[in-house]
Amino acid sequence: LKDSIIKTAEEKINELGAFLVDVTLTINNNITIYIDSFKGVTFNHCVTVSRYIEDRFDRDIEDYSLTVCSAGVESPFKVEDQYKKNIGKEVKVLLTDGKRFKGKILDYGEELILEVKKKTGRKSYNTEELLIPVNNIKETKLNINFK
Structure with missing residues (x-):
């Protein structure tokens, strides 16, 4: 699940002129995607990526929780x-x-x-x-x- 979500997320993230920083997946299928951009990440970026992923993954087949957010200014650099x-x-x-x-x-x-x-x-x-x-x-x- 994680690899396919990363691939799908990157499609939309790159289209928005942003980049993927990190993806975390818990044993309960709580997925958090962290994104960033040279121009900054807006709420609309996060919503767009979230909807793009949700449109492509059926929660009836595999239940998951999805959060898309900006990599925080206090977070360590990852990429x-x-x-x-x-x-x-x-x-x-x-x-x-x-x-x-x-x-x-x-x-x-x-x-x-x-x-x-x-x-x-x-x-x-x-x-x-x-x-x-x-x-x-x-x-x-x-x-x-x-x-």
Whole structure:
């Protein structure tokens, strides 16, 4: 069920100019689809994807519950497009070895290029570029500042 729902969801998600972030399926057939877009996800995006899937899967054959929602701003990044969407924004990165960095995404490909500030004095900073191999990243989240 999960694979066929992912395939069906991706058809409509791609048509809307969005991308699939994650799909969760519980043992009770509660399906949650997380989507994102370079321009942001609207309520209408979620409704459109949900209806598209429900039109193609008969609940009488296999009962399920479906939720389609935006990947939250506090959720860890799961796919490459989330990194690309957030180029120029500040993120918090946790590496597999436990090291943590906070910085601005400059680029993403085979490596994450992160601009980090290093304190040099009481009120002065230097910036430095870190090149982090993607397979060394355990988790990346948007750094949300309420200033």
